[in-house]
Amino acid sequence: MIPSLPRPAWLRVATALYVAAFLGFLFLPLIVVSVFAFNDAPYPAPPWHGFTLDWFFANDPAGRLGMFHDDELMHSIWTSCKVGVWVTLLAVLVGLVNALLLERHEFRGKKLLSILMLVPLVIPGVILGISILAFASQIAQFLNDHFHWYVRFLRPGLPLVVLGQFSYIATIATLTLRARLSRFDRTLEDAALNLGASRAATFRTILLPYLRPALVGTAMMSFLLSFADFNTTLMLVGGNPPLTVLMYGRMHEGATPVLNAVSVFLMAASALLAIALLRRGPRRASA
Amino acid sequence: MNQPDLTAQAVVKRFGDHVAVDSISFEVARGSFFSILGPSGCGKTTLLRMIAGFLEPDGGEIAIGGKSMRGVAPNRRPVNMVFQQLALFPMMSVGENVEFGLARRGVGRAERRKKAEAMLERVGLAGATAKRVDELSGGQRQRVAIARSLVLEPTLLLLDEPLGALDLKLREHMKIELKQLQADFGTTFVYITHDQSEALVLSDHVGVMNHGRFEQIGTPQDLYYRPLTPFVAGFVGDSNRLTGRASGVDGGLVRIDTGDGWVVEARREGDVANGDAVEVFVRPEAAMLSRARESSAASHEGVVESLLFDGAKSAVLLRERRSRREVRVALPQTGEFADLQTGEAVAFRFDPARAVCFRARRDGDA
Amino acid sequence: MPDASVAAPGDSGWRKALLMAPALAWLGLLIVLPHAELAVLSFREQVGPRHYVPSLSHYHEFFHEPEYWHTFVRTAWMSIVATFATLCLAFPIAWVIAKIARGRAAVWLFLACMIPFWISETVRTLGWMILLRETGVLPALLVKLGILAHPVEFLYHDTTILVGLIYNSMLFMIVPLISSLESLDNALIEAAYDLGANGFTVLRKIVIPHAAPGITAGSIIVFMLTLGDYITPTLLGGKDSGWFTEQIYTEFITRFDWGQGAAFGFLLLVLSTLIVVAGLKLTGQRFGDVMGRT
Numbered sequence: 013m014i015p016s017l018p019r020p021a022w023l024r025v026a027t028a029l030y031v032a033a034f035l036g037f038l039f040l041p042l043i044v045v046s047v048f049a050f051n052d053a054p055y056p057a058p059p060w061h062g063f064t065l066d067w068f069f070a071n072d073p074a075g076r077l078g079m080f081h082d083d084e085l086m087h088s089i090w091t092s093c094k095v096g097v098w099v100t101l102l103a104v105l106v107g108l109v110n111a112l113l114l115e116r117h118e119f120r121g122k123k124l125l126s127i128l129m130l131v132p133l134v135i136p137g138v139i140l141g142i143s144i145l146a147f148a149s150q151i152a153q154f155l156n157d158h159f160h161w162y163v164r165f166l167r168p169g170l171p172l173v174v175l176g177q178f179s180y181i182a183t184i185a186t187l188t189l190r191a192r193l194s195r196f197d198r199t200l201e202d203a204a205l206n207l208g209a210s211r212a213a214t215f216r217t218i219l220l221p222y223l224r225p226a227l228v229g230t231a232m233m234s235f236l237l238s239f240a241d242f243n244t245t246l247m248l249v250g251g252n253p254p255l256t257v258l259m260y261g262r263m264h265e266g267a268t269p270v271l272n273a274v275s276v277f278l279m280a281a282s283a284l285l286a287i288a289l290l291r292r293g294p295r296r297a298s299a
Numbered sequence: 300m301n302q303p304d305l306t307a308q309a310v311v312k313r314f315g316d317h318v319a320v321d322s323i324s325f326e327v328a329r330g331s332f333f334s335i336l337g338p339s340g341c342g343k344t345t346l347l348r349m350i351a352g353f354l355e356p357d358g359g360e361i362a363i364g365g366k367s368m369r370g371v372a373p374n375r376r377p378v379n380m381v382f383q384q385l386a387l388f389p390m391m392s393v394g395e396n397v398e399f400g401l402a403r404r405g406v407g408r409a410e411r412r413k414k415a416e417a418m419l420e421r422v423g424l425a426g427a428t429a430k431r432v433d434e435l436s437g438g439q440r441q442r443v444a445i446a447r448s449l450v451l452e453p454t455l456l457l458l459d460e461p462l463g464a465l466d467l468k469l470r471e472h473m474k475i476e477l478k479q480l481q482a483d484f485g486t487t488f489v490y491i492t493h494d495q496s497e498a499l500v501l502s503d504h505v506g507v508m509n510h511g512r513f514e515q516i517g518t519p520q521d522l523y524y525r526p527l528t529p530f531v532a533g534f535v536g537d538s539n540r541l542t543g544r545a546s547g548v549d550g551g552l553v554r555i556d557t558g559d560g561w562v563v564e565a566r567r568e569g570d571v572a573n574g575d576a577v578e579v580f581v582r583p584e585a586a587m588l589s590r591a592r593e594s595s596a597a598s599h600e601g602v603v604e605s606l607l608f609d610g611a612k613s614a615v616l617l618r619e620r621r622s623r624r625e626v627r628v629a630l631p632q633t634g635e636f637a638d639l640q641t642g643e644a645v646a647f648r649f650d651p652a653r654a655v656c657f658r659a660r661r662d663g664d665a
Numbered sequence: 666m667p668d669a670s671v672a673a674p675g676d677s678g679w680r681k682a683l684l685m686a687p688a689l690a691w692l693g694l695l696i697v698l699p700h701a702e703l704a705v706l707s708f709r710e711q712v713g714p715r716h717y718v719p720s721l722s723h724y725h726e727f728f729h730e731p732e733y734w735h736t737f738v739r740t741a742w743m744s745i746v747a748t749f750a751t752l753c754l755a756f757p758i759a760w761v762i763a764k765i766a767r768g769r770a771a772v773w774l775f776l777a778c779m780i781p782f783w784i785s786e787t788v789r790t791l792g793w794m795i796l797l798r799e800t801g802v803l804p805a806l807l808v809k810l811g812i813l814a815h816p817v818e819f820l821y822h823d824t825t826i827l828v829g830l831i832y833n834s835m836l837f838m839i840v841p842l843i844s845s846l847e848s849l850d851n852a853l854i855e856a857a858y859d860l861g862a863n864g865f866t867v868l869r870k871i872v873i874p875h876a877a878p879g880i881t882a883g884s885i886i887v888f889m890l891t892l893g894d895y896i897t898p899t900l901l902g903g904k905d906s907g908w909f910t911e912q913i914y915t916e917f918i919t920r921f922d923w924g925q926g927a928a929f930g931f932l933l934l935v936l937s938t939l940i941v942v943a944g945l946k947l948t949g950q951r952f953g954d955v956m957g958r959t
Contacts, residue, residue, distance in 0.1 A: 013864055014764050014851050027761060031774070034758055038781050038835070041792025044802055048795055056791075057800040106687045113684040125685075127952065128692050134885065134941060135696075136893025138910045139930045142917050143699035146927065150702055179695040202353055203386035205373045207400035207451065217399070221390040240785035243895050243910070247917065259787045263900060267791065275788040282783040 042279065049272035056269045067273040079273040085258065089274075091170065092239050092254040098174045099181055099238040100231050106178075107185025107230060108223070111193045114186075130187075132180040141247025144176050169250035176244040181237050185230045192226035232289060236282070302365065304329045304454050304487040305350065310359035312345050319345040321511035322359065327455075327489060327504070332481050334498040335491040337508030338534070343491045346508070347457055350489065352376045364454040374403075379448035380457040384464060385440055387432045393419070393443055394428030400451045418450040419443075422480065437465050438473055445477075449484055458490040462497060474500050495535050499523065507531050527568065529657045532580040539586075539626050541579040542659065545571050553656045555579055561622035564597065565654035576659040583614050584629040585653040588636055589646050598648045601626060603641050615639060617647065700934075706927035723928035733912065733929075740909040741936055743823065744891040747830040751838045751887050752880065754831065759842035764851070775843070782836045790900050793829055794820065797901075821903040829897040834890055838883040845879025846872070881948045885941050892937050909933055 013019070048056035052064035054076075070076040079085055114126055132140065145168065152166035165171035196219070204214040220227075242256045249257050259271055303326040312320040319342045327333040335343045348354045350361060352373030361368045364377055379400070388396050397415040406414070412428075419427055422442040427435070435443065441461060448456055462470045462477075478501050481488050492498055498505045499519040506516040507530070515527045526532035533540060541563065547554035553567045555577055565579045592600065601617030604625065613630040628647050630636050639645070710720035727733045762774050781789060796802045797819035804816035819825060849872065857867045873880070898908035909929065916926035945952060 013867060014854055015767070016851065016855060017858055027757070027765070030757055031761055034754070035777055037832070038778065041789050041796060041832070042781055042784065043792075044795050045788060045792040055800070056795050057798075058802055058805045106691055109684055109687045113681075113688060117681050117684065119681060119685070125688060125692075128696070129688065130952065132696055134889050134937065135700075136889065136910065136933060136937065138893055138895060138913055139703075139934055140696075140699075142913065142926060142930050143703040144695060145917070146706055146923060147694075147699035147702040175695060179691070182691055197384070197386065199382050199384060199386040200388060202351075202373070203380070203382055203388070204399070205353075206351055206378070206380045207447065208374050208403040209399070210374060210403070213403055218388060218390075236783060240787075242786060243893060246895065246914065256785055256787050259791075260896060260900075263787070263791060263794070267794075271791060272795075275784070275791060278788060279784055286783065 045272050045275045046279070048269055049276045051269060054268060056267060056272050067269040068277075077270065079270050079277065082270055085255075085270065085274060088253055088255045088258040091252055092256070095170060095174055095177065095245075095254055096235045096238040099177045100234040102174070102178045103181045103185040103234040104189075104227060104231050106182050107189045108227070110182075110186040111189040114190055115193045129183055132183045135180070137180070137241070137243030138247060140179055141176050141244040144172060144179065144244075145247055148172055167250065168248055170252060172248040172250075173245050173254065176248045177238045177241050180244070181234050184237065185234055188230050188233070189223065189226055192223055196222055228289070232285065302329060303327055304364055305333075305489065306360075306362045307346075307350075308360045308362075310346070310349060310356045310361060312342075312349060312354060313357050318511050320349070320356070323508075323511070323513060324359075325506055325513060325516055327487055329487055330485045331503040332478070332488045332490065332501055334502040334505045335489070335508055336495055336498040336505050336535070337491075337493060339493055341508045342511040343493075343508050344459065347380075347459055347489070347491050350455070351378055351380050351457055377454040378457060379451055379453040379455075380459065381441075381444045381448055381461045383459045383461065385444040385461065387440060387443055387447070389432055391432070392428065393424070393430045393432060393435065396432065396443055397428075397447045397450055399447065404451075414450055415446075418446045421483075422446045438469050438476075441465070441473055442476075445480060449486060453486065455487050455489060458488060460492050460494075462492070462494075470497075477501060499535070507534060509534075525568075526580070526655060529578045529580070529660060532655055532657070536582060537627065538580040538582050541581070541624065543577060543579065545573055545575045545577050545656070548573050552651055553577065555656060557622050557624065559622040559624070561599070561619055561624065563599070563654065564651035565656035566652050568655050568657050571656060571658050577656050578659050579654055579656045581626075581649055581654040583627045586626070586628040586647050586649040588615070588628055588631070589648070592646050593648070595648070597651065598646050599626075600644065600646050603639055603643045603645060605641060606639060617645065620644075703927045703930055706924050707931045709924065711924065723925050724932075726925060727928060727932065736907045736909050736912050737932065737936070739907050740892060741940070743827065743830070744888055745940075747827050747834065747891045748884050748888045750827065751831050751834045752884060755835055755838040755842060755883070759839050759846055762839070763843045763846035763849075778836055778839050781832075786833055786896050789832065790829060790896050793825075793832070793901060797825060820901060821906075823902075826898050826902045826906060826908075829901045830891050830894060833894065833897055834887040837886045837890060841879040841883040841886070842876065843879075845876040845882075849875045877948050878950060881944060881950050885944055888940060888944075889937055892933065 045056075049067055050063050050065070051061055052066065053061040066076045066078055068078045069080060070078040071081040110129065114122065148166040152163050155161040155163055155166075200218055200222075201214050204218045205211075209217065239254075240256065242260065245254060245257055246260075253261070255274070259274065262268075262271060305327040306325075308324050309322045310320055310324070311318070311322050321342070323346065335346065337343045345354060349356050350363070350368075352368065352371060352375075368376060388399065391399070394412070394415050397418055398411045401411045401414060416425070416428055419425060422445060424439060424442055424446070427439070427443075432440065432443070444461065445456075458477075462473055465473060474497060481501075490498070490501060499522070502519060504516060505519055505522055507514045507522060509530050515522060515531045517525075522531055522535045526535065532538055541555070541557055541561075543555040543557040543561075543563075545553050546556040546562070548567065548571055551567050553565055553571050555563050555565060557563070563579060563581075565581070571577060592598070600620040602620065604616040604618045607614045607616060607627075611632065614627050615630055615636070617626045617628055618624070619626055626647070630639075707723050708719055708721065709717040710722045712718050727737075758774075758778065762771050762778075766774055794801070798804075799816050799818040799820075801819070803819060804813065807813040808816055853871055853875075854867055857871050862870065893910060895908070895910045895914070898906040899911055902908065910933070913926050913929045913933065916922045916929060920926075941952075
């Protein structure tokens with residue numbers, strides 16, 4: 013069972029085989045997606061027709077259109093990025109404030125509040141989406157009926173998408189930042205005060221540097237979650253779909269390898285981001 | 300005594316019903332090394348945190364350098380502190396740690412660096428400026444923590460059991476180093492510890508604290524040789540503690556009957572009347588062993604129960620012949636008793652002037 | 666020693682209120698009120714233009730239209746199956762990472778488990794579609810190997826949906842399992858062996874009780890994600906996948922029947938809450954503790 017106890021040979025072999033099979037299961041879909049991004053055929057299916065970069069770079073309005081010339085696609089990537097940045101900003105900020113509130117202050121109803129903060133995580137994304145949609149419409153209706161205001165951002169569209177994604181990503185940001193903050197040694201703050209630092213200076217010079225790895229990690233996670241979100245977005249999106257919604261629509265219609273190309277592009281981008289993070293992460297994360 | 304750097308007057312701190320610091324008053328002279336010694340839970344940390352400003356006293360007055368500290372925030376007090384776990388900032392280099400306080404005062408970068416480097420050099424850490432805190436050894440970290448505080452030239456340096464986290468060998472070494480540093484800088488040190496040996500070795504004056512009060516304030520020699528309360532006698536240094544009843548009071552000397560057939564004599568401390576329940580403290584090194592029996596009242600007999608060899612601190616556990624009580628007696632360094640055997644009958648005696656007798660505390664807390 | 670934390674100067678009411686404001690705005694405006702609105706929508710009926718009365722008609726509709734509650738039961742049942750299967754498949758891997766693999770091997774294995782989840786579900790599902798559809802990689806491979814005479818459609822089966830669901834859930838099961846297994850002291854296992862237990866007994870008496878919080882946490886999250894999934898059932902299961910979220914989407918967006926959609930949403934919420942509560946009760950744990958672990 014554990015290395016310090018005798019493990020029969022069959023068990024070792026079985027374990028190794030299982031791990032191999034499991035990794036195969038995990039990576040097979042991704043490998044297949046990547047391979048067919050380079051297949052010189054109009055459909056992402058076997059057999060192999062030879063290598064091409066057309067699905068990335070071709071620009072033939074009558075025939076193949078590579079992802080970088082597919083305006084609709086590029087626009088949706090840009091939309092996803094915009095949404096992601098807003099969600100990230102909001103989630104990290106609110107997560108930080110929540111972490112400070114829950115770790116540093118006592119008040120009535122604290123337990124209730126901290127449990128309520130977990131709730132968005134167990135509400136299916138679709139329901140988060142429709143409830144926010146319904147509520148926003150209700151307010152819009154109210155404002156329209158009583159004040160004859162037409163509030164654009166309460167109608168399906170990107171602002172609502174941002175709010176919908178934020179509604180559960182904020183929970184994750186709160187959890188990770190709070191976990192990091194709870195391990196903070198508060199005598200460091202006492203020490204800073206003792207050495208003459210003001211409260212603001214203590215926050216800036218001691219607490220923020222300590223939290224920085226968690227802040228960066230949370231920001232990245234929030235961005236990725238936002239970029240990948242589908243369920244909540246689907247319910248709130250207007251005429252300006254982010255990438256996941258656009259891809260879903262095209263997959264329904266029967267996909268071309270352009271989608272494989274986008275996928276490869278996304279994998280490469282995530283990998284670069286991950287490497288960048290790992291590179292700078294460990295150096296000062298030992299706090 | 301010149302003008303005191305720290306005065307506390309009737310300082311009180313309560314946590315709910317618990318009185319952590321119970322109307323304490325004391326003074327610490329400029330440039331001296333003052334220790335607050337007491338068991339954990341005696342209120343010493345609370346007292347220190349009030350001096351540092353992390354806690355506000357419920358009553359009384361704390362003055363530092365002659366100025367009242369009431370309502371003064373911790374970051375505005377002329378006091379710096381070496382924390383129990385040192386609280387070095389792990390996200391900064393050694394140099395940045397030492398510069399931290401100067402930067403908060405708005406000292407320019409070049410000046411800051413110069414001062415920090417000079418200070419690190421003084422504590423024997425020249426060239427460690429760029430190192431990370433976790434690259435240092437325990438003793439070096441200790442010195443950084445002290446340098447970080449002293450670079451601000453505080454009126455008072457508070458030390459909260461800073462040696463507690465170190466292993467035994469290093470702790471012995473750092474004791475000496477601390478004392479030299481203090482002598483070197485001339486800063487007033489207030490040191491809290493539960494380790495009586497640290498307090499005795501380091502301090503000019505020691506306050507022994509128990510249940511939120513000072514039992515006795517005095518020089519280490521005072522505490523050791525002339526304890527004023529049973530608590531001090533028991534807490535500072537090793538002692539044999541005997542209980543019994545005073546069966547004769549003759550000026551400064553008391554005759555004590557242990558009630559099980561043993562009679563000893565000891566110096567009286569405080570009021571002791573004939574018939575009082577008393578406690579007697581005899582230090583192991585105050586007793587002398589001999590193999591020859593004497594028939595004087597000061598001579599007692601016992602059987603060797605076990606030998607406790609510990610180099611210079613070797614001792615022998617005896618069982619007193621009549622009362623069957625256990626007595627610890629130091630072995631002389633002459634090697635005279637190197638061949639002592641378990642089960643051997645020996646005689647021992649002690650100078651009554653070096654044993655101390657108190658009227659027993661009523662509440663019986665040991 | 667009494668806790669000597671400072672009541673920091675300036676720790677006044679307004680400061681606390683300021684810190685509380687974002688949380689209250691977030692939870693109030695995006696969670697509590699919207700769900701109240703959803704409840705209101707579901708419990709009323711339109712009787713004229715912009716005229717509504719309280720009514721249970723939407724719930725009535727649900728119970729009297731077999732298609733609706735069949736879909737509902739089917740979604741719940743398949744989610745439970747998928748959760749259990751994920752647990753069984755993930756446990757050995759979590760065990761290998763937490764207990765058997767050492768140092769770098771463990772880190773790499775863990776990273777390998779993470780990587781697919783850095784990429785959106787759409788991409789992963791695309792991969793499965795390319796693999797499994799009639800013109801896809803797997804049928805072609807099986808024909809080439811002579812196992813099949815001609816290509817077969819692997820998409821649009823319940824098993825396919827399950828495979829997709831399990832695949833998507835894997836990481837969310839592995840992470841809590843690893844964290845609960847890592848905290849298990851190897852000495853306990855050694856001691857159990859030393860006292861004569863076999864592998865199965867150790868698993869039953871030592872490992873599973875210790876890992877129970879992780880198992881519960883993982884299962885709850887996986888169940889929630891599966892129940893609320895949309896892409897995988899609709900793309901791998903096809904038009905008639907019969908997934909309840911699809912039903913909600915249809916009512917809300919396609920038919921624009923918000924009342925009916927809201928009722929469906931509420932039912933899904935009630936179902937998930939019930940199953941989560943049942944799971945917690947069964948293992949004797951509290952929501953906050955379990956969620957705090959993840």
